[in-house]
Every structure is written in C-alpha cells, then in structure tokens.
Amino acid sequence: MVKLNQKGSVLIFFTLGFALLGTFIGFAVDFGRAYLEKARMSRLVDAAALSAAKALQGQAGFEDEATRAACDSMEMNGAPVVMSGTACVSTNSNATYPVTFFDAPVQGGPPIRHVRVEGHEPMPTTFLRFLGWMVPGDFSKLDVAAAAEAGPERPVDLMLILDRSGSMSISVGGQTKLAMLKTAVNAFLDQKFTGNDRIGMLSFGYRGCGNSSGTDDLAAITCSPDVPLGDATSSFISTLKTKVNALQAPGATLTNTMEALRTARPAMAAVFNDPNRALSRKAVLLVTDGKPTVMRIDNNTKCHQDPFNNNSVSGWSGGTFNSGCLQGATSTSGNGAFRLTLGAANQTNQSGSTIFQHVESCTRSLSSCAGTNGAMYEANLLRNCGTGNSSCSAGGAHDVLVFAIGIGAINNSQPNASFDKHAKCLLARVANANDILNTGTNTLETMGSVCTNPQTPPNTSDNDTYAELRDGCGSGPCVIDTNQEKGKVYIVDTNGNVPAQLQQVFNEIAALLKLRLTL
Numbered sequence: 134m135v136k137l138n139q140k141g142s143v144l145i146f147f148t149l150g151f152a153l154l155g156t157f158i159g160f161a162v163d164f165g166r167a168y169l170e171k172a173r174m175s176r177l178v179d180a181a182a183l184s185a186a187k188a189l190q191g192q193a194g195f196e197d198e199a200t201r202a203a204c205d206s207m208e209m210n211g212a213p214v215v216m217s218g219t220a221c222v223s224t225n226s227n228a229t230y231p232v233t234f235f236d237a238p239v240q241g242g243p244p245i246r247h248v249r250v251e252g253h254e255p256m257p258t259t260f261l262r263f264l265g266w267m268v269p270g271d272f273s274k275l276d277v278a279a280a281a282e283a284g285p286e287r288p289v290d291l292m293l294i295l296d297r298s299g300s301m302s303i304s305v306g307g308q309t310k311l312a313m314l315k316t317a318v319n320a321f322l323d324q325k326f327t328g329n330d331r332i333g334m335l336s337f338g339y340r341g342c343g344n345s346s347g348t349d350d351l352a353a354i355t356c357s358p359d360v361p362l363g364d365a366t367s368s369f370i371s372t373l374k375t376k377v378n379a380l381q382a383p384g385a386t387l388t389n390t391m392e393a394l395r396t397a398r399p400a401m402a403a404v405f406n407d408p409n410r411a412l413s414r415k416a417v418l419l420v421t422d423g424k425p426t427v428m429r430i431d432n433n434t435k436c437h438q439d440p441f442n443n444n445s446v447s448g449w450s451g452g453t454f455n456s457g458c459l460q461g462a463t464s465t466s467g468n469g470a471f472r473l474t475l476g477a478a479n480q481t482n483q484s485g486s487t488i489f490q491h492v493e494s495c496t497r498s499l500s501s502c503a504g505t506n507g508a509m510y511e512a513n514l515l516r517n518c519g520t521g522n523s524s525c526s527a528g529g530a531h532d533v534l535v536f537a538i539g540i541g542a543i544n545n546s547q548p549n550a551s552f553d554k555h556a557k558c559l560l561a562r563v564a565n566a567n568d569i570l571n572t573g574t575n576t577l578e579t580m581g582s583v584c585t586n587p588q589t590p591p592n593t594s595d596n597d598t599y600a601e602l603r604d605g606c607g608s609g610p611c612v613i614d615t616n617q618e619k620g621k622v623y624i625v626d627t628n629g630n631v632p633a634q635l636q637q638v639f640n641e642i643a644a645l646l647k648l649r650l651t652l
Contacts, residue, residue, distance in 0.1 A: 167256055167275045174252040174279040178230065181206040181221070182250040182283035185232060191245040191285040191412045193234075200232045203250050228254035237284060245287070245412060251280045288329040288413040289646050290362060290404045292397045293318065295380065296390075296421040298338045301540075302382035303422075305627045310422055310540050311382050317635035318377050324643040326365040331413075333362035333400060334373060336380055339427050339459065339473070341392025352476050354456045356396040362404070387461055390425035391496060394511035394563070401518040401533055415533045416646060417515060419563065422540040424556045425496040425508045427461030427473075436460075436472065440502050441491035448483040462492040490597045497559055499604035507601070512563040516617045535620035536642050537564040538635075542573075542626050552624055558584040558602045558611070564620030567613045572634040573626025581610025621645070 184206035185199040196219070204221040207214045207230065214221040214230065221230040230252050236244040255274040295318070301311040326332065335343045335358035342356035360376050363369045397417055404410050430436050436458040437449045449472050459473040469484040470492040498507030516533045537560040541552040557569050561580040569578045584602055603611060613619055621642075625634040 164275075167277055170254065170256055170277045171279055174228075174254065174277060175281070177207050177210055177212055178250040178252045178279050178281040180210055181230065181232075182248055182281035183286075185248040185250060186283035186285045189234070189246055189248055189285060191247075191287065193246055195246075196234055199234070199248055203230070203232050203248070223254075226254060228252065245284055247282055247284045249280060249282045251278065253278050285412070288331070288410070289326070289416060290331045290401070290410060290413045291333070291416045291418060291646065292358070292362065292400055293332065293334040293377075294393050294397055294417060294419045295334065295336045295377070296338075296388060296423075297336045297380045297382045298388045298421075298423070299382055299386035300388075300422050305631055308632075309382070310627070310631070311380060313631050313635060314420060314540070315377055315380065316632065317639050319374050320636060321639040321643060322370050322374055322377075324640075326370065328364050328366045330365040331362045331404075331410075332360075332365050332370075332373060333358050334360040334376060335393055335396055337389055337393035337396075338383055339387030339389050339461065341389045341394070341396050341429070343396065351473065351478055354475065356392060358396060358400065362400050386423075386463065387427045388421065388423055388425050389427045389429065389459070389461075390419075390421060390508040390563075391428040391506060391511050394419070394508060394515050395429070395506075398511070398515050398518065401515060405518055405532075414646060415518070416536065417533060418536045418538070418642065419560075420538045420540065421560075423551065424559060426463050426493070427459055428492075428496045428506055428508075429457060430454075430460055430506070431457040433457070439488055439491050440495040446483055446488060449481055452479075452481070460492050461496070462489045493597055494599070494601050497599075498601040499562070501601045501604055508559065509562045509601070509604070512565075516565060516614075532618055534618045535564040535566075536645075537561075537566070537620065537622045538625060538638055539622070540625045540627065540631070540635075542628050554583040554585060555599045555602060557622070557624060558599075560622045560624075562602065562611070564622050565613045565617050566620045566622040569622045569624060571624045571626060572637055573624075573629035579610075580612065584611040 181203035185203040188202035189195050189199040200219055200221075201216055204214050204216040207221055212221075212228075213224045214228075215224055216222075219232050221232065223229070230250060233249045233251075235247055235249065237247045238244050254277045256277050257274050295314065297311060301314070302309050305313070322332070335341070337343070340351065340353065340356070342353040343359035360373055363373075394417075401415055401417070404413065404415055428440075430440065433454045435443075436452070436454040437445060439446055440460060452474065454474065456475045458475055460470060461473070462468075462470040468486045468489045469482055470488045471483065472481045473479070495502035495507050497509060499509040499513065512535065516535060518533050539552050539556060539560050541556075543551050543553050557578065558580065561567075561569055561583065567580050569580070569583060570576075571578065584606065606612070623638045625631055625638065
C-alpha cells in the first residue's frame with residue numbers, strides 16, 4: 134500500500150488556504166477602499182449638483198455657467214479637476230464627472246431645468262488582481278460611480294398667517310401660546326432665506342386685516358397684511374421680527390380664519406402676475422389654535438339674513454351695512470350668533486341654536502352657504518391663485534402650497550379652541566393635505582379618518598353635525614384635490630413640550646420650502 138506524502142498534502146492545503154485568505158483580504162481591503170472612494174465621490178457630486186443647480190436658475194441658457202460651478206465646487210472640495218466640455222475631468226486620475234441637464238415637470242408651473250452630476254473612476258486594486266490566477270477576468274480595477282440630481286433652490290414667496298385671537302393668550306407650561314409662537318417664528322426667520330426670497334406676515338383675530346398692535350381694526354374696509362411681501366434681506370427680516378414680536382392677543386376669542394385667507398389672496402395673485410417670480414415657490418403658512426368662529430359678509434342684504442339659507446333674521450332686521458358686516462357664533466355666547474358693524478364696535482345678538490349652527494357652519498364652508506365665503510372656500514380660491522388673475526378663481530393652474538399648524542388638544546371646557554377631529558379636518562381641507570401629523574406623539578392621521586360626519590364635539594348642545602366639512606367628499610372618505618398642490622398639516626399638542634414641537638415643525642417646513650437634491 135502506497136502512503137501519501139502527508140507533508141506535501143499539508144503544503145498544498147496551506148497554499149490553497151493562504152490563497153483563499155488572500156482573496157478574502159483582497160475583498161475586504163479593495164472593496165473597503167472602493168466604499169470610501171464612493172463615499173468621497175458622492176459628497177463631491179452632491180455638492181457639485183447643488184452648486185450647478187444654483188447657477189442654472191432652473192432654466193435653459195445657463196448650462197455652461199452651471200458646469201463651471203460644478204467643477205469649481207469639486208476643486209474647492211479637494212478634487213483637482215478641469216472643465217472639459219460638459220464634464221469635469223480629474224488631472225491626476227482617470228476620474229470623469231459628466232454634467233447633464235434635463236427638464237423636470239412642476240405641478241402648476243412651467244418645467245424647471247434640473248442638473249445631474251455623475252462620477253466615474255476606475256480604481257486600481259491591490260489584492261483582488263490576484264483573483265485572476267484562479268478565475269478568468271480582469272480584476273485589476275473596480276469601477277466606482279456616484280450620481281446626484283438637483284433642482285434649483287427656488288426662490289420662495291411666503292405669506293405667514295398668524296392667529297392672535299384671545300385664546301392665544303392662554304398660558305401653557307408657563308408661557309402663552311402666542312409667546313411660544315413668536316419664538317418659533319423668529320427662529321424660522323433665521324433660516325437660510327436670502328434676498329431672492331420674499332416673505333410677508335398677516336395676523337388675525339376677529340378681523341383678518343392684520344394689526345400687530347393687537348387692536349382689531351373694525352374700521353378697515355379693504356384689508357391688508359401687517360407686513361406685505363418683501364425681499365428677505367437681513368434688514369427686512371429684522372423689521373418682520375419686530376412686527377411679529379409686537380403681536381398681541383385681544384380679549385375676544387374670535388377667530389376670522391376666512392378673512393385672513395382672503396386677505397392673503399391678492400398678494401399671492403400678484404406673485405403669479407409677476408414674470409420675474411415665475412420660478413418662485415408660492416406658499417402660505419397658517420398657524421391657529423382653534424376653529425374659525427367669525428366671518429366677513431360683504432353684502433348689506435346678507436347682513437340681515439341667515440347665511441346658510443338666506444332667510445331673514447328678525448333680530449338682524451335693522452341697520453344698513455354699505456361696507457358689509459361680520460357674523461360670528463361661539464358656544465360661550467349661549468349658542469347664539471352675533472353681528473358686528475364694520476367701522477364701529479356695534480354688536481347685535483341673535484339667540485337660538487339653529488342660527489348658531491348655521492353661522493358656525495358657514496365660517497367653515499366650501500360651497501353650502503349662500504355667501505360661499507367660509508374658510509374652506511377662501512382656502513380653495515387661495516390655492517387656485519395659479520390662474521394668474523386677481524380673483525384667483527377656480528379652474529386654472531395650481532401652485533400654492535399651504536402649510537397649516539394647529540396648536541392645541543381636545544379641550545372640553547373651550548370647544549372653540551379644541552383640536553378635535555373636526556378642527557383637524559378643517560385644517561386638512563384648508564391645506565389640501567391627506568395626512569395630519571400629531572407632533573406630540575408623532576402619529577399620522579388621514580383626512581378620511583378625521584373628516585367623519587355626523588359627530589357632535591364634546592360639551593356643546595348646538596347639534597352641529599359639521600356636514601360642510603364633507604362637501605365634495607361624496608359617500609366615501611375625504612381625499613385631497615389632486616389638481617392642486619398637496620399641503621401639510623401639523624397638530625402641536627399643548628399637553629406636551631410645545632416649544633420643542635413648534636421648532637420641529639418650523640424646521641421641517643423651512644426644509645420643504647426649498648428644492649434641494651432630488652437623487
């Protein structure tokens with residue numbers, strides 16, 4: 134019997150084992166180097182794409198400037214490159230960074246030119262090349278690649294609509310809701326807005342006319358914002374902060390959301406009519422701590438009527454209202470309604486749960502009221518400002534993004550400042566948002582889950598079914614209007630850390646307002 138040479142066998146196995154070990158080491162070392170190189174290349178192309186997008190300005194004709202900006206960005210970040218045609222080429226390796234451009238559709242506006250920056254580099258291997266001894270193929274290099282796409286950091290036209298009704302003076306955790314809102318807005322204004330952006334501010338209580346001193350101006354016939362849209366230079370931001378810090382909440386807990394949205398509309402329409410703002414991102418940020426309770430009536434005849442059915446109201450038969458009036462209802466007024474005269478603080482009360490319910494419903498309505506002037510109706514017109522005309526009528530292009538922040542939780546003792554499902558539903562319909570983020574618990578609700586009907590909120594006896602919240606929903610759950618910009622709704626829970634939640638929300642909105650990397 135012939136015996137094998139065991140020493141030779143061990144040597145063979147040792148050699149094979151060493152080869153396999155070397156192969157594994159090769160995988161670890163060479164692929165590790167490739168991973169680090171890809172990470173470095175990804176940072177290069179990300180920064181280059183953002184720089185190129187800024188130079189491109191979202192339109193054709195700036196491709197050379199954008200390519201140059203991409204190459205300059207890479208060089209500033211440590212990559213020795215030169216511009217060659219439509220690419221950046223490394224001067225000490227075989228790496229190339231092609232720059233290409235494409236048009237991306239934008240809902241409600243013209244297509245916007247985007248940029249794509251790629252990186253390609255054949256990286257020589259150290260250990261993997263020996264794999265070629267065992268299997269066919271060229272393992273002398275690894276192809277490292279990365280890519281980034283970016284749109285321009287579009288200029289922003291943003292109108293802040295801030296609630297300063299009496300309930301905003303309620304203290305939560307040692308601070309009033311209004312004081313916490315001021316802090317959050319000031320921090321928000323310190324975000325990276327530039328002189329290419331424009332920001333304005335409108336405050337509202339029982340008027341939606343804007344009045345930072347806190348005294349609602351009944352004499353105003355034509356409403357205007359506290360601060361019109363202006364270039365967001367450092368001096369303008371400072372002025373805007375001063376106005377925000379001066380906001381005061383009067384004693385009346387009346388909330389004219391409808392008129393505030395209406396007052397913001399001409400400013401947004403003017404933006405659409407300005408050819409120099411064709412590429413700007415148009416947005417409205419509404420902050421409120423409760424449901425609307427008062428609305429503006431423009432017609433003298435309707436000032437004497439139930440707005441829901443046009444029936445005359447005997448208690449409102451007197452007076453002439455050439456400039457219109459205000460109608461409102463709060464549960465604290467004995468489930469009755471009231472009428473206020475524009476130009477003077479003359480109030481006429483009308484008792485009865487039916488008129489209370491009708492007036493309250495009409496402050497929210499989309500189409501069910503004769504005056505068609507509820508908060509949902511005005512928000513719909515505001516979102517339709519893409520038509521480019523001063524009335525922002527429905528049926529045209531749409532490109533107004535609406536953010537809505539509700540500050541509050543379910544409050545049985547203050548139903549007008551309670552964020553039950555109905556108040557959430559209203560904000561969802563105002564913002565055209567399908568999801569509602571409860572920031573205190575970081576849970577999502579859908580419009581369909583909160584826009585239920587009928588459901589009577591707690592501690593009220595007005596029998597209000599909130600049917601108008603389901604206008605246009607049919608028999609199924611309420612959904613967003615896919616022809617309009619999809620907004621976002623955040624509910625800040627006053628049972629939690631309100632300042633932290635507000636900071637979280639405003640930081641997210643600041644990021645969403647600017648188009649950044651898309652890949």
